[in-house]
Amino acid sequence: MTINSSIRFRPAEPADAAAIRDIVRSAYGKWVPLIGREPLPMRADYEKAVAEHPFDLAIEEGRIVGMIETMLADDHLWIENVCVAPEAQGRGIGRLLLERAERKAIEAGRPQLRLLTNGAFEANVSLYKRHGYTIDREEPFMGGMTVYMSKKLTR
Numbered sequence: 001m002t003i004n005s006s007i008r009f010r011p012a013e014p015a016d017a018a019a020i021r022d023i024v025r026s027a028y029g030k031w032v033p034l035i036g037r038e039p040l041p042m043r044a045d046y047e048k049a050v051a052e053h054p055f056d057l058a059i060e061e062g063r064i065v066g067m068i069e070t071m072l073a074d075d076h077l078w079i080e081n082v083c084v085a086p087e088a089q090g091r092g093i094g095r096l097l098l099e100r101a102e103r104k105a106i107e108a109g110r111p112q113l114r115l116l117t118n119g120a121f122e123a124n125v126s127l128y129k130r131h132g133y134t135i136d137r138e139e140p141f142m143g144g145m146t147v148y149m150s151k152k153l154t155r
Helices: 014-035 046-052 093-107 122-130
Strands: 008-011 055-060 063-072 077-084 112-118 134-141 144-152
Touching: 014 046, 014 055, 014 063, 014 077, 055 093, 063 093, 077 093, 093 112, 112 122, 122 134, 122 144
Parallel strands: 077 112
Antiparallel strands: 008 055, 055 063, 063 077, 112 144, 134 144
């Protein structure tokens, strides 16, 4: 895995909503044949989401190549969505985005990160496990299984 040092990060602005939607659709598109429908992030209203939640964007050569959407809860930081453009995957950008979420949680005094993913997305479940997340529970959802995961943080 090679992490390109040209990756920079910045918060999303309202003008980024269309580009965020495009990268999400591109990144999640590979799952449509597997689950027989568009994953929910492909259907989200990103104009609304960018207005309501913090997004951190991974930028390379002026182009968004990854993003993470988070929400601060009372006792944890929720990761609503994280994705990397298909052409930029495998270079550690996802790990860098998850590390940004960890720093945000620690800075906000939250001892835990939480997220969910589709159980059919085995590569995603494996990625999160490699980064210290554990499965908390699984629940049936739309003919599949939702996997709830968390990671306890140390200060």
